[in-house]
Every structure is written in structure tokens, then in C-alpha cells.
Amino acid sequence: MKNNNVGIIGAGLIGSLLGIYLSKKGMDVSIYEKRSDQRKKDKAQEGRSINMALSDRGWKALEKIGLKDKVKDSSIPMYGRRIHDEHGQTTFLSYGKENQAIYSISRSHFNQILIEEAEKEGVNLCFDHRCDHVDIYKNEMYFSLPDGRKLKKVPDVILGADGAYSSLRDAMQKQARFNYKQEYISHGYKELSIPPKDGDFAMDPNALHIWPRGTFMLIALPNPDKSFTCTLFLPFEGEKVCFEKINDEEDLESVFRTYFNDAYRLMPNLNEEFFGNPTSSLITIECYPWVAHKSLLIGDSSHAMVPFYGQGMNCGFEDCFILDGLIEKFGTTSWDLVFEKFQKIRKPDTDAICQLALDNFLEMRDSVANPKFLIRKKIEAKLHELYPEEWIPLYTMVTFTDLSYADAYAQGKLQDEVMDRVMSDPLITQNWQNLDYEDIIHQIETAKLV
Template sequence: MKNNEITLLGAGLIGSLMAIYLRKQGLEVSVYDKRPDKRKTPYAEGGRSINMALSHRGWKSLEEVGLKDKVLPLAIPMYGRKIHDEHGRTSFAPYGKKDQAIYSISRGKFNQLLAEEAERLGANFYFEHKSLHTDFKTQEITFETPSGEKKLQAPVIIGADGAYSSLRMAMQKQIRFNYKQEYISHGYKELTIPATAEGDFAMDPNALHIWPRGKFMLIALPNPDKSFTCTLFLPFEGTKVCFDKINDESDLVSVFTSYFEDAYQLMPDLIQEYFTNPTSALINVECYPWVQGQSLLIGDASHAMVPFYGQGMNCGFEDCHILNGLIHKYGTSSWDMVFEKFQKIRKDDTDAICQLAMENFVEMRDSVADPKFLLRKKIEARLHELYPNDWVPLYTMVTFSDIPYAEAYAQGKLQEAIMDKVMANPLITENWDKLDYEEIINRMDSAKAV
């Protein structure tokens, strides 16, 4: 069996980018996906796809493979959160410094660009190939295709086949495989705010719009066609406002006019979209090991996370970058060693970002509406401005740097404990700009030294 022949499962964003990296290393790459080729059956943008938020880790990988300039026209910078209260008033909370942004990009066109670049470089794509079984002793995969079952020798397998990975399912049947999945109580539904009659954006296009309502929320991300992709996050059941209790047009209109009135006025297709588009679940997946012989899980296949830190795709792209570096360093004569090193480097970091994504859900739906939360962010921004090397906000570490996620998480917990004490001051709202910022930094230094 040839060690330079790679079988990639999954033609999504992560699988397509990994194919590009591997082809640039001169390896033979075949990509198999259970879905039809979206170029022949045009990609339905509506329905399930939460817009992606591309940030530093993602851009770094795209730049490394020479695609940054091709992707930029598909992306719109968002410099912060535009928070909508229940009376239609808005406030703006920047993500970082003045020029720092995350970028809204819709999955379909982005995926197509990556797949076509991989094909241009010589990767072979096979659609409507559903992986049924993987034999790790013989490195043989059985696929279901439109013309029947097909067996394939696959000396090296990389599974980038998502949260419901078939390669991971095969690994679960092996001994001593740890696996944990958790569905959160909320689901999501995709909706749209179209361009205005004049063909303009209906709201500020350079912000992520959010309507935080305690136990639920609506968000909106801009698209190049001047529309916004909206995502409604509600509990499935058990609360006053939940998917279970929206059964007809009047229920839906009542929820939107009560909680999202300003958005409702901009959504002419709300009723049709709500009752046509699916309600989808949100899952967190942790598993280990990611390696079985010469087979490896990457991206959502090994660490699916809820979307509330905007890092799922960025983390998957960073997987590709790190794996590519290890292949470059150690070569292709010992894939099991390369894969083993990859999982050891990566596991703590992916655990950390999965945890952060779960924690950020509470922040987005609830805390961002709290004036004290906004003040806290303002104090942290001032600390970062005055002491850029000593105090870097957690969001900045995660989103605008490539500091390992686990390191960012640990640092963030120290900062959180210190900020809790700062915010406990009963006069903080009046006196925040008179704080002794140097003393806060000294506390941080002392905490790090412990």
C-alpha cells in the first residue's frame, strides 16, 4: 500500500481545505462525500447553514495556501456586536481594536471555492459515496453508491466528515474509544432579512446583529447580496417561548412582535421561511483517541462544537494547518506517528474551545443585554489599551490571535476572577474611569505567579 495516497472523507470546508494542503505537499488525494455535487444540484443557501464567522485562525490557513485574496470578495467585515433591545434601540460593542473584525461568509459559495481549488490542484472528488464500514486492519472502506456497494483500499484515511462522522462511528466499535455527545436544550432555524427595495442593506452591514432575550435570541449576519442571514435560537420545549409552542402563523407573529419587533418589520418572508425551513439541533462532541492505525479524525468529526464562539470552522482550519506542518516535518513514511503527534498537540485546545463555545451561549443570549457586562468589556478594553502585553481580553486571544485555545482559556479564567472583584465595587458604574489600572495588572501578575 502506498503511503502517499490519501483518502479524505467529507467534501465540506475542512475536507476541501485539507485536500488543498495535501496536494500542495505532492500527495495523491481522493475525496469522498455522501452528498450530491452541489455544482450540479445548486447549493440551497437557505435552511440549515449558519453563516460562518471567519477570523484570524481561518485567515491564517487561507493565506498559507494562497487563497486569501480569492476569499475576501465573499466576506464582509463585522467590527462588533450591534445589540437590539426590546424597544428597537441599539448599542454597539466592538470585538476588539478599531480595525479588528470577524468576517461573515456564507457556507455554500465558500465551500465551492475550496473544492474547486482542490480539484484544480489535482484532487479527485467522488460524490454520492456514503461510507458504510471501515476495516482498520485491512484499511478497506465500503461505500454505498448509486450503482451499488463499492470497496476501496485506503492506506491513509482522514475523516473530515462532520459531527455525525462515519469514520468516528467505525472507531467507536473498536475497544477503548471514549465518546461523549451532548445536545443543548436549544435548536435553531434559519431566516432572512432581504435587501431593501432600493437594493441596500436594511441594517448596518459591518456588525453582527443580536437580539438577546435571556433564554433565547436572534442573530443576523450580512451577505454580499445585501441580505442578512438570521438565525433564531429557541429552546425546543418547556418555556414560554419555544419551538414547541409556535404552531401557527399567529403564534409566530406574536413572538416576533413581542420580542423582535424591529427585525419583524424587515422580514417579509418570515412566515413562509419559518414553516418551510427545518428546525435543527445543536450538538457538542468530544471523543478520544482520534487515531486508529493510519486513520485520523479532524474538524467536527473529532470535536464538534456549538456555534456560539464562531470558532468551529476556524478551529477546523487550524487543524489542517497543524496537521500539514507535522506532515511537512516528519514526512509520509510513518502516518501513525504523525497522527499520534497531531492528537496530542490538539486535544487540550479543542476541549478548551468546545467549553468556551458552550459558555459563550449564555453570554450572547443574556449577558450582552446587561449594562454591567458592557461596562466590564469597556474596562477590559482600557486595560488592553494601557497594558497591551499584560492584559489581552479572552475574546481577542481566541479570535484575533493564534494563542493555543487551552492557554487562552486558562488566562481567561484568571482575568474573570479579577474582573469579578473589580465589578463587585458598588460604585463601579460612576468610577470605572478612575480605577487604578496598574493595581489590576499587578493582581494579574500575582495570580499568574501562583
């Protein structure tokens, strides 16, 4: 077959899944990954990965290639947020209807499943290949190997699944008229953990735990070994609680005892982890075009987002699903057309989810601690129950449907305006169970017509 020699940069979650997809189409796929094969190591402990939360878009992409059941076995459903206040009291807030859940899975374990599947499908996996440079005009990729050797590869097409610090994007950035933005938020994060207690989960395993504290927060996601992977999000510097001001065990203990006391009692390794693990930063990347000659950016390389909507991986998987659909429609003799359609279709959606991810940080660290916010969520859930087609909460549209992110974003804005009016009733705390739901639905239908 012609035009079927594909080079993918990056064997992360998106690169591996993409390799499986394209290999199943009969293509000759090689994936080049700068890291060593993690399977040859004892344990993949990076100390920087946030646990992944798989949701419907991700599952849909896995289902198409028959991996849904296999992955499900390694994941734990989380049916809602469990919100911890300063006194250790918790409140549970469902993500959707009963049985609707997002699924916690370890990044490294999931990555290994996908890499193994890719190999089974005949993908040529090249570890320890650091991409130094891409010549997008000649379709040449240059790699360095650990022993100092240099290699050049010239596939028919290059797919850059090489993440936020993409080499392929670096090459594109030097081109005329490449729009590009990288923006860090003022917060960083650090991975911590809660080990099993008496052989079992130390907290409810079927929830995403949040300790919202206004300008900062702690979260915890369950693992199959009955531990939790925790992530602490703090401002790097500032007047109040921030990484800059936690310099010794005393500082650390004081912050945790004050703000996260119930979690603190479950974290015997806090000191070692806090001072041993890196403090990582959080970036948003937006760029356009994603295509240059026979190269395409996919996943985080073109649209890295902050992790607060749990959609980074799901969005990257949906990228693969959509690209696969376009290949089915137009064939690989028309890569130009496939790539062009892909970027045109996908760019408004990834812009929308990047923005939603930024917005959701405020909701997670602050709003969820507000009683009025909980009422708002309950009103929306009730509306969705009564009018399942007419009112779908934004979180549900993003997480439990495959409605385009851009459409979900636009509809979410309309619903927010209506809900702002509903919530402006000073007696809403008492009245919320007796609202005129039909009138609210009427408002949203009127708003759509404007």
C-alpha cells in the same frame, strides 16, 4: 512516493481545505462526499447552515495556501456586535481594536470555492459516495452510490473530515477504550432571512446583529447580496418562548412582535421560512483517541462544537494547518508519529474551545443585554489598550491571535477572577473610568504566579 495515497471522507469546508493542503504536498488525494456536486444545482439552499464567521486562525490557514485574498472578496467584515433591545434601540460593541473584524461568509459559497481549488490542485473529488462503513484494521472504506453500486477503497491513510455524524468515528467507537461523548443543548435553531431593502442592506452590514432575550436570541449576519442570514435560537420546549409553543402564524407573529419587532418589520418571508425550514439541534462532541491504525479524525468528527464562539470552522482549519506542519516536520513515511503528535497537541485545545463555545451562548443571549457587562468589556478593552501584552481579552485571544485555545482558556479564567473582583464594587457603574489599571495588571500578574 510511498504512503501518499490519502482518502478523505467528507468534502465539507475542512475536508476540501485538507485536500488542498495534502495535494500541495504532492500526495495522491481522493475526497469522498455523500452529497451531490452542489455546483451542478441551481442554488444550494439547505435552510440549516449558520453563516460562517472567519477569523484569524481561519485566515492563517487560508493564507498558507494562497487563498486569503480570493476568499476575502466573498466575505463581509463585522467589526463588532450590534445589540438590539426590545424597543429597537441598538448598541455597538467592538470585537477588538479598530480594524479587527470577523468576516461573514456563506457556508455553501465558501465550500464551492474550496472544492474548485481542490480540483485545480488535482484532488480527485468523488461526489455521491456515501460512506457505509470503515474497516479501520484493514484501511478499507465502503461506499454506496445512488445507482446502488457498492465500492471499496483502500488508501494508505484515511482522514475522517465527515463531521458530527462521522462514519469513521462510528467505526472507532466500537473499539475498546474509545472515549466518546455526544451532548445536545436544550436549544434548537432555525434559519431565517432579512432581504435587501430598497436595493441596500436593511441594517448596518458591518456588524453581527444580536437580539439577546435571556433564554433565547436572534442573530443576523450580512451577505454580499445585501441580505442577512438570520438564526433564531430557542429552547425546544419549556414554559416560556420555545419552538414547541409556536404552532401557527399567530403564535409566530406574537413572539416576533413582542421580542424582535424591529427585525420583524424587515422579514417579509418570516412565515414561509419559519414553517418551511427545519428546526435543527446543536451538538457537542468530544472523543479520544482520534487515531486508530492508519485513520485520523479531524474537524467536527472529533470535536463538534456549538456555534456560539464562531470557532468551529476556524478550529477545523487550524487542525489542517497544524497537521500540515507536523507532516513537514516528520514526513509522510511517519504517519503514525504525525497522527500521534497531532492528537496529543490538539486535544486540550479542542476541549477548551468546545467549552468556551458552550459558555459563550449565555454571554450572547443574556449578558450582552446587561449594562454592567458592557462596562466590563470596556474596562477590558482599556486594559488591553494600556497594557497590550499583559492583558488580552479572552475574545481577542480566541479570535485575533493563534495562541492555543487551552492557554487562552486558562488565561481567560484568571482574568475573569480579577474582573469579578473589579466588578464587585457596588459603585462600578460610576467609577469605572477612574480605575487603578496598574493595580489590576498587578493582580493578574500575581494570579499567574499562584
